[in-house]
Amino acid sequence: MRINEERLKERMERINSIAVTEEDGMMRLALSDADKEARDLLVSWMEEAGMSVRVDDMGTIYGVMKGRDEKALPICVGSHMDTQPNGGRYDGFFGVMAGLEAILTIKESGAEFDSDLMVADWTNEEGARFVPPMLASGTNAGQFTAQWVYDRQDTEGIRYEDELKRIGYKGDKENRLTKAKAYLEPHIEQGPVLDAKGISCGIVTGALGITGLDVTISGEANHAGTTPMSHRKDALVAAAEAISRIRKNCIDFGEPAVITNGIINAQPASKNIVPGSVYFSIDLRYHTDEGMAELEKQTKDIIHKTCAELGTTAEIEQYWRAKPAIFNETIVRCVEEAAAEKGLSAMKIISGAGHDAVFINEIIPTGMIFVPSIKGMSHCPQEDTKWEDLVSGAELTADVLLKLDKETV
Structure with missing residues (x-):
């Protein structure tokens, strides 16, 4: 698969122009006006691509590209678009945009796929505004109750549920992702290992x-x-x-x-x-x-x-x-095979950071792809990844989605 680099870059730059701090960091806190603006853009791009869009009761957005087999379980890819205060340009956000671009690339290539291909933007992964992190994915996985999450308050005493309603993203419980063939999360490493070793791809086997x-x-x-x-x-x-x-x-x-x-x-x-x-x-x-x-x-x-x-x-x-996560062996193998076929240098790695994938792993077969972070910087304005690594990661995501469509996971 070869993605539309110009489209990916233009869209990433568009969202990364929202709520930029004086230090050139990102300030898209969960359920803020900046988060709403980014969400609205994402939904518009999903709809433009012919995807059906749904929102669950935690505010997570799902865009679905229909596959050929109505009985097949969907394959989901995604991450989150909320950031830390004065955070980085790619943490979480890359996974959403790589997932969307990968699905569009597959559709535009004419490749056939049986499962619905779905991209997800999870709410409040960072936990920077509403503590603890990963509230939406955790609720999907049964770690938290909806009411407990709704009652989380930020430092100003504003409730999670009230902000969901205010920005127009409180959907229905029935829209939660609870069953899927596989969940794949592309992400920047947020650590120095891949960059220090000069390796292009991290095949993530689990998380601390x-x-x-x-x-x-x-x-x-x-x-x-x-x-x-x-x-x-x-x-x-x-x-x-x-x-x-x-x-x-x-x-x-x-x-x-x-x-x-x-x-x-x-x-x-x-x-x-x-x-x-x-x-x-x-x-x-x-x-x-x-x-x-x-x-x-x-x-x-x-x-x-x-x-x-x-x-x-x-x-x-x-x-x-x-809990520590051990990712699905079939998904790990698919990432490994796709990286080899693409000629990428790759290594197996455990994630030190928490991700939505950690909770989703409890209910759905899960895997992750890492791209390098320059000097391992993350959660700060200095967070950066080479453009060619972002492109390779998005293209690898498309290749893995197609492999998973043909696999028994």
């Missing part, structure tokens, strides 16, 4: 599991000048010590274990008061369920032990968990 924890350490707020060091119950000192120890423990646990503390807030947040309470977030990732559970246990034990030593206490709540 993710555990999200909220930690609140309680000590005793007191005067900064009159409270002797020996009498202090400093919540910030306990948090700092705990963060240092759980980081070292994660390193000792071994690769591919990673830990991130992305948010830390001390209260009462005064320069001359010993902090009485500190909140910090934890993002833990590992590639097996058993290892993830053990790493989480060790992390919690270290925090509680540290707090006990320093006269403080800790409350730890798990706000999110995504």
